[in-house]
Amino acid sequence: MNCYRIKIVGDFRGTAFRSAAMHAAHQFRIKGFIQYNEDNSLYMEILGKQDDIDRFVQYCRDWFPPASIEDFIVTEKEPETYTGFTIRRSISEEEKLKQNQLWFQKLIHNLRL
Numbered sequence: 001m002n003c004y005r006i007k008i009v010g011d012f013r014g015t016a017f018r019s020a021a022m023h024a025a026h027q028f029r030i031k032g033f034i035q036y037n038e039d040n041s042l043y044m045e046i047l048g049k050q051d052d053i054d055r056f057v058q059y060c061r062d063w064f065p066p067a068s069i070e071d072f073i074v075t076e077k078e079p080e081t082y083t084g085f086t087i088r089r090s091i092s093e094e095e096k097l098k099q100n101q102l103w104f105q106k107l108i109h110n111l112r113l
Helices: 017-027 050-063 093-112
Strands: 002-010 031-036 042-048 069-076 085-087
Touching: 002 050, 017 031, 017 042, 017 050, 017 085, 042 050, 050 069
Parallel strands: 031 085
Antiparallel strands: 002 042, 002 069, 031 042
16 A cells, blocks of 8 residues: 655635545545645545556546646655545644644643642
């Protein structure tokens, strides 16, 4: 099994690509996830057999008109375990800060006990 990161930069908001990618991932037996980044790019981590990955990546490339894509970056990564293919909700910097603050507050509280 091979594992890759994919980052797609371009104009694709409102295209329903995440749902289409999830459907294609099931069709090509790909596991992993897709999400929007804060910079409005799309980010995926995918795991599968190389032939299936190649077909999935080609499907993703073909989904958009060439003029709408500024960059399409595929890089290999260490394999991880995924149970399926999911759409992940993006986390804003503000939400990350709140999560970190809550974690830190819990840590301080536990240290006082």
